[in-house]
Amino acid sequence: MSEKFDFCAHGRKVLEIEIAALQQISQYINGCFTQACELILSSHGKVIVMGMGKSGHIGNKIAATLASTGTPSFFVHPGEASHGDLGMIEKGDVVLAISNSGEASEILSLLPVIKRLGIPLISVTGKPESSMAKFSQVHLQITVAAEACPLNLAPTSSTTATLAMGDALAIALMEARGFTANDFALSHPGGALGRKLLLCIADVMHTGDLLPIIDEAATIKDALLEVSRKGLGMTAVVNSEQQLTGIFTDGDLRRLLDKRVDIHNTAIGDVMGRNPSTIEANVLAAEGLKLMEDNKINGLLITENGQLVGALNMHDLLKAGVM
Known part of the structure; x- marks a missing residue:
């Protein structure tokens, strides 16, 4: 040639x-x-x-x-x-x-x-x-x-x-x-496509003893211990009536350390993030992923009828094959 x-x-x-x-x-x-x-x-x-x-x-x-x-x-x-x-x-x-x-x-x-x-x-x-x-x-x-x-x-x-x-x-x-998409999912239960179309938040969220939760009257140190024990990089914060009032994350901790806040005596209720992003348990996990991406956050709290029932983070969705 x-x-x-x-x-x-x-x-x-x-x-x-x-x-x-x-x-x-x-x-x-x-x-x-x-x-x-x-x-x-x-x-x-x-x-x-x-x-x-x-x-x-x-x-x-x-x-x-x-x-x-x-x-x-x-x-x-x-x-x-x-x-x-x-x-x-x-x-x-x-x-x-x-x-x-x-x-x-x-x-x-x-x-x-x-x-x-x-x-x-x-x-x-x-x-x-x-x-x-x-x-x-x-x-x-x-x-x-x-x-x-x-x-x-x-x-x-x-x-x-x-x-x-x-x-x-x-x-x-x-x-x-x-x-519909649900009909499609039923004929594609395997692989990433099936997981995205069938997997719900309830299937991957942490509940019970695995749910990070602390009272807003507790100290920052107590919150850090809870975050460390549960391994989700965050903890939900509730009041004395067990109503969700806020969230405390690893990111919040980094910002507090820059301000030299006393973690032993400051109540978590004074420094927590209020109005945290939440989602219901029966929603598709893929929608939870979109919510986290849209809000640039790594964790979600799950509520049902206004009550805290679970929590998950980006790693849970990654492990489940949703992303």
Whole structure:
């Protein structure tokens, strides 16, 4: 190679071609798209996604996206379907078959059986005159001008267009179902996403003997001992009726030491921070994190009906995987 190959220029060209393909398929979000959504919404079963080769890989992702956004779905390999996996499909289901050419023989061989079972077919192809398109109740077109492959052979623009059409279908159905963040969390209980959407303040807060709390008549020294024992970098301060009146933190201590305050004789009620930030126990932990970030604080006190019930700090949320 006499000159240095410009990888970036070729990479950008691929993106330009695929962006143009996506802009082109927006015209196919039309009446057929509406019919496909209505057909799936009216069904009482699952969406069975099929595809061969690269279309199969895209189909797997579409099925996963549908399932995670409120539309029960899974992928069935067409080659395996003709050897027994067709038994996974039952009345009430909808088949979503993907093939850019619309002539995938492994899928075409299954269509008579699917029709005999009375299962509706939605096809996704780049050829509206193809066998699959003609056989289906609804056809979603994903025709692109060219593949990003310079040989116009490797599925690139067409698979990107198919994936985008699948996302459009899944999200349109999600919104039509009124699928909420809580619904999403129930299907994503694992990992950071599930923790952010499911974990509540009550799940991570310190309570009982682990809750740092001291009377406002106690000295600063007593407060320091409580902060040290409980390890949260702060303590709640209450009055004689056990009502929350303030908070004392490590930061407050540093500021007091600069002023040379007598920690042995000064009451904590004289130096505590008043009107501390509080949150309720049933609120999402992620909201507690936002409250701390917005107020630039490292700890929160938790109240219920005006009564102090718990405390937590930024480290608790970090350990729980919320941040």
